[in-house]
Amino acid sequence: MSFNDLLEANREFAAHFDLAGFDGVAHAGVAIVTCMDSRIDPLGMLGLKPGDAKIFRNPGGRITPQALEALVLAVHLLKVERVLIVPHTRCAVASNTEAELRAQVAASAGIDASWQPFSVISDQVAALGEDVQKVHSHPLVPDSIEVGGFLYDVDTGLLDQKY
Template sequence: MSNAFDDLFAANADYVRDFGLAGLEPVAARGLALVTCMDSRIEPLGTLGLKPGDAKILRNAGARVTDDTLRTLVLATYLLGVDRVLVMPHTRCKMASVSSDDEVHDGIARTYGVDTRSLEFNTTPDQRAALRHDLERIRHHPLLPADLPVSGAVYDVDSGRVTPFEE
């Protein structure tokens, strides 16, 4: 019987043959933490001219600054060389195309029969307001340095352009 992951393990065998990241330090060489969406149309390193080891990449649905994102930023700031944070949601995001978490919960229940109401999806129809809110969560978190540079930008999935967020 074929394993659902055989293709990935075979690809890894090819990757190992040319592996060049041995000895890479665990710190963010360029001091960046990037919070972005899990959307597979985003290639965070190439998008920002980075290479492996340059940044800590935090990905989740909608590029939202959740409690877990904040926990990770605290660790990255004090232990992994992060000295600046960029939050980068994107255009045509599914989490910004619905009016509420209830809409997502109802759709999943209707289509798959699964009750997801124990989860918060942090959907928002106003992506700019959500980004502004998320930037403020980082800027005012009591465990992060008060002078930590924090900025936002929006990635366009159709052009690859990153546009700085004007607050």
């Protein structure tokens, strides 16, 4: 499989590119940590546009050490004042056990995957509360930063604020 279709789409995108000269700060003062799931449009779901927000994505939309690193940089260097943590409904890491995910990956890969860790989530709402607390309690995240925990419904497009 080649990348020709994507490179052609990129040339079309570049022909109408109007984002040159952006300064890289979050113009709406927003950072979003969400899942890598392709059903999530982080900017669109909040009525934002390119340049408005910093977006960090990972399986499950968790606050990992890498997500915390991104948020620290965002609040100190990129004008972020509000952080949204947004996992979603029907998430693979929240609806499977680690053993189930390993078995699915092994079946797809055709090799043993029992050694590969997957950060499954047994209770999304509880995990979301823990993640909000991780950001709130980080010594390099000022108390002035608003942090909210939301569950995104992939079937309706609605956010439900949990924290």
